[in-house]
Amino acid sequence: MTSVGRLVVIEGLDGAGKRTLTDGLTAALRAKGASVAKLAFPRYGESVHADLVREALHRGHGDLADSVYGMAVLYALDRRGAADEIRALRDAHDVVLLDRYVASNAAYAAARLRQDAGGEVVKWVWELEVGRFGLPRPDAQLLLRVAPAVAAERAERRAEEETDRERDAFETDDALQRRCAAVYDELAAAGWLAPWHVLDGVAGVDHDALAATLLG
Ligand SMILES: Nc1ncnc2c1ncn2[C@@H]1O[C@H](COP(=O)(O)OP(=O)(O)O)[C@@H](O)[C@H]1O
Ligand SMILES: Cc1cn([C@H]2C[C@H](O)[C@@H](COP(=O)(O)OP(=O)(O)O)O2)c(=O)[nH]c1=O
Numbered sequence: 001m002t003s004v005g006r007l008v009v010i011e012g013l014d015g016a017g018k019r020t021l022t023d024g025l026t027a028a029l030r031a032k033g034a035s036v037a038k039l040a041f042p043r044y045g046e047s048v049h050a051d052l053v054r055e056a057l058h059r060g061h062g063d064l065a066d067s068v069y070g071m072a073v074l075y076a077l078d079r080r081g082a083a084d085e086i087r088a089l090r091d092a093h094d095v096v097l098l099d100r101y102v103a104s105n106a107a108y109a110a111a112r113l114r115q116d117a118g119g120e121v122v123k124w125v126w127e128l129e130v131g132r133f134g135l136p137r138p139d140a141q142l143l144l145r146v147a148p149a150v151a152a153e154r155a156e157r158r159a160e161e162e163t164d165r166e167r168d169a170f171e172t173d174d175a176l177q178r179r180c181a182a183v184y185d186e187l188a189a190a191g192w193l194a195p196w197h198v199l200d201g202v203a204g205v206d207h208d209a210l211a212a213t214l215l216g
Contacts, residue, residue: 005090007136008214009101009194012144013181014171015155017201021144022099025214028207029095034215037089040099042078049078057168065169068112072125075105080133087136095214102129103141103187108170111179117186126193138194140214143184146201148177 010018010025022038029036042050053074056065064070079102089096106117106125113121129135146154152174159167170176188196197213199205 005093006095006140006214007086007090007098007138008095009098009103009138009141010144011100011103011107011141011184012201013146013148013151013177013184014167015151015153015158016144016146017154018099018144021142021199021201021205021207022097024205024207025210026097028211029215031208032211032215034094034211035092036095036097037093038097038099039082039086039089041082041101041104042075043082047078047081049074049081053078054168057170058166068109068121069124072105072109072121073128076102076125076129076133079129079135083133083135090136098138101138101141102126102135103184103193105129106192107180107183107187108176110183111176114179115183117183117190117192122183122187122192130193141188141194141196142210143188143196143198144201144205145181145184145198148174148181150202152177 010022012018019040022040026036026038042053044050044054053071056071086096102125106122109121109125110117110119113119115121130137155167155171159165188198199210
């Protein structure tokens with residue numbers, strides 16, 4: 001298969017099923033002969049910026065976690081550190097699946113500041129990450145849409161099943177998750193950053209059909 005290097009982002013609430021979709025889609029794409037690489041953000045355990053995020057979300061660290069812009073800069077720096085890797089993976093594979101990307105920062109920062117997708121922080125995230133850091137724009141963004149209550153239930157169950165998967169400060173904030181869901185819907189409707197495909201994460205996603213669509 002010729003290398004078209006599609007950069008495909010998977011977005012959605014905590015517990016929406018992004019990791020599950022990433023794995024299922026990877027298998028479906030590979031079954032069609034495509035070479036696939038995956039990367040998940042934040043890159044916990046692999047970047048100092050991501051580790052600072054994790055410590056802030058789980059342990060507080062003074063008021064760092066309360067600083068919306070401070071946290072957003074850390075997430076963005078984690079991605080900037082992976083920019084060369086993303087480009088190299090894109091050059092070497094048919095599809096690169098990114099579990100969260102720039103739109104996560106836009107959605108969570110706007111939700112935390114009670115702004116909508118047209119707000120100041122969403123523009124700032126684009127300018128910082130694409131403008132100043134030069135991160136590549138994706139070819140497609142998949143919004144895995146589930147009701148916030150369903151996502152919270154799934155995240156809770158996962159935390160019970162996986163002992164190393166403790167829920168963090170954003171995940172357990174139901175009001176934040178509801179605002180975040182609304183911002184995601186607006187970002188998708190506006191085609192923010194790149195084209196979006198909205199997927200029904202409750203009905204379940206047909207991985208084979210989605211893989212065929214992505215491979216065009
Ligand atoms: N379509 C689905 N239906 C029911 N449960 C699901 C579905 N997709 C994922 N899950 C479960 O929900 C939990 C969260 O899924 P996960 O993929 O880890 O979410 P995310 O990466 O978006 O936080 C996991 O326990 C997973 O097994
Ligand atoms: C990647 C990213 C995540 N986030 C938020 C979403 C999540 O609530 C939180 C942690 O990401 P998450 O995907 O939950 O990591 P993991 O599943 O490995 O625990 O960070 C941002 O606010 N901005 C970003 O750029």
